[in-house]
Structure formats: C-alpha cells, structure tokens
Amino acid sequence: MLLTRASEYALISLIYIAKQNIPIDVDTLSNELNIPRSFLAKILQSLAKNGLLHSYKGIKGGFILAKKPNEINIKDIITAAEKKEPLVFECSSISGCPNNKEESCMIFPMLCKLQDKIDLFLTDITLEQILN
Template structure:
C-alpha cells in the first residue's frame, strides 16, 4: 500500500490544525503555506475532512478551517480512511469474491493479518501524540511552545523517541 498524496496532505492539514487546537480558525492560505500543501488541493481535501466531521469550513474573507474535535480523539487511521477509504493491501482482501481460493488460501490470511496490523498501528496514533512528538511542520511544535493547546492524558514522550521529519514528508 502506498499512501496517496491527498492522504499525506490531509494528515499535514490535521497536524497543523491539531497544533492550534480545537476551535481555532486558520485560513486556507496559512495552512497551505505552513504545511506545504497547494491551496487548491487543500480546498478539495478540506471538503472530505468537513464531511467526516473533523473540521468546519468557514467561507468568506475571514474564513478558513476550524478543528472540531479534540486531537486526542482523532487517529491517523481516521484521516487516512476518510481520504482513501478502507485500507486493503490487495484485491482478495478488498473483494473476496474476486478470488476463487479465499477460503483455503494460506496467503489470504497473511494479507488479512498484515492489513489488520497496519490498521491497528494507525488507529493507535492520535494527532495529539503527533503534535507532542514534533509536528513535522516547520516552526510548529508543542515542544517549542508554539502550540496553543496543552493536551491532557498523553504520557510525556522520551526525548529519544521524538520523531524527526523532513519538511517534505509526513
């Protein structure tokens, strides 16, 4: 499975908004510039995120996007599957009827287990955790004190476990 560009951009958008916290308005241009997302592409992605109830879109000159939920309650899996649909690693897992050997195929179980492990890993990472680990967006991180929200109920992460990201990756 390869993550689509739209899913990568949606994750960056949500990291940025999570760094600001719920209820804080950020303009489309602000998010696009800080998160490295083409503005026109961000507008399309935001529609999907809004339909799923993660953000609110405000129109007009003073418009933008507002995070609606606490980042502690939003997982990477939530956002990835909002953008690309349910994760499947191959056709026999996605559409069992496409494979005549599904019931007795040893490889089918391996694909199912791998898919389940990936989904569980993504489901186990909240956007609050990502912000605390380092936002991967230049200039924004809870560690540097630029986040506007202090998240509760997240254990402090050891400094050696902090994630370091290149500007172009999520």
C-alpha cells in the first residue's frame, strides 16, 4: 500500500479546515499549508465529490467539512484522495486475485487477513481523534 502526497495533503487540509468555522478557499489553504494550488484544488474537489467536504462558490466561498470530525475516518480520506481503496496488494481486494488463483495461492488467505486488519485500523481512526 502506497500512500501518496495526495493522501498526506488531504489529511493536512482536512485538519486545517476542521479547525475553522467558515469556508476556507483554495488560495488560503495553499498558502497556509505550502501545497501547490492546482494539486490541492483537485484533492479538495475529490474530497467534496466523496461527501467529506462541502464546496461553496463566490467571494465568501471555499470548503468546509460536510460531516462531523468523528464521522470522517482515515480510510474514507485515503480512498477519496487516491481515488481507490488502500490495498496491501492488488490481490487482497474484495474482487480477489486478478489471476483467479485464490484456490492455489498459498499467501492469498494471509493477504486477505492483513488487508482486513489494515481496513479496520484505518476505519477506526477518525479525524476527531487526530484533532485531539
């Protein structure tokens, strides 16, 4: 599982946004967090598309949390930022082995157990816990 800068920036942005009481625009976030504006805008749009942020247009527009911090978990953030589920290996996904060798693969059961533990871990950590 590789977490890219997109996941890192998504987490950092959500922490910053959660501490505000008003919508925060991309320019402010980009300057405050030292993140390239165009890359950050794409990440924030993805977070909004996945229901983690509300996006408001106009002079007083920007982004604000769409849910309470205790309702946003790390797995949802990573999935939205990366645009895919965080997987240990491709074959540990819900769809199974891409080569259809689940029956003969000796490590498939172990990979599935590892994936389940990672999913549970990432689901159990909320934005609220990080804020505290």
